[in-house]
Amino acid sequence: FEPIKSSSRLIIFGSGHIGSALAKLAAQFGFEILVVDPRNKPESIEANYLQEEYTLAVEKIDFKKTDFIAVMTPSHQSDFNTIYTLINKDYQYLGLLGSKKKVKNASEFLMEKGISKEQIKKIHMPIGLNFNAQEPNEIALSIMAQIIDIKNS
Numbered sequence: 610f611e612p613i614k615s616s617s618r619l620i621i622f623g624s625g626h627i628g629s630a631l632a633k634l635a636a637q638f639g640f641e642i643l644v645v646d647p648r649n650k651p652e653s654i655e656a657n658y659l660q661e662e663y664t665l666a667v668e669k670i671d672f673k674k675t676d677f678i679a680v681m682t683p684s685h686q687s688d689f690n691t692i693y694t695l696i697n698k699d700y701q702y703l704g705l706l707g708s709k710k711k712v713k714n715a716s717e718f719l720m721e722k723g724i725s726k727e728q729i730k731k732i733h734m735p736i737g738l739n740f741n742a743q744e745p746n747e748i749a750l751s752i753m754a755q756i757i758d759i760k761n762s
Contacts, residue, residue, distance in 0.1 A: 616641050617760055620670065622663050622691050623681035627706060629653045630749035631679060638757065640677070643670070663691040672698040677756050679736060681706035689718045692732065696724055702759050704736030704752065
């Protein structure tokens with residue numbers, strides 16, 4: 610007999626428009642989904658939801674080397690703090706949503722916190738494939754394409 614391959618888990622930090630779109634799209638690809646956000650669960654999210662402050666939630670989640678993590682909280686500082694608390698956890702993929710300027714600022718923040726350039730380079734910043742995505746569903750598609758590419762490599 611063949612072992613049953615468990616589905617991959619996508620953990621999304623942030624339940625905004627892009628996080629909601631990503632959760633919906635990832636479900637179509639069979640991912641187990643956990644959305645983390647201190648705000649009330651949006652009606653549009655049909656996934657496991659942990660209503661907790663982002664960095665506190667990191668300590669409550671049992672991360673696995675097969676996890677995919679997308680960070681897209683409502684503020685740059687909470688993104689940076691969340692990435693910092695995640696950097697030494699187990700995961701297959703860690704990505705941060707943001708502009709080139711935000712990525713530069715995140716890298717500087719992490720270096721100031723003592724994170725090596727090698728560790729920072731392992732973070733997918735900005736998250737997703739670069740194909741000029743602009744709308745939340747398009748951005749979610751670019752992220753999902755990158756995740757699937759890494760998952761199947």
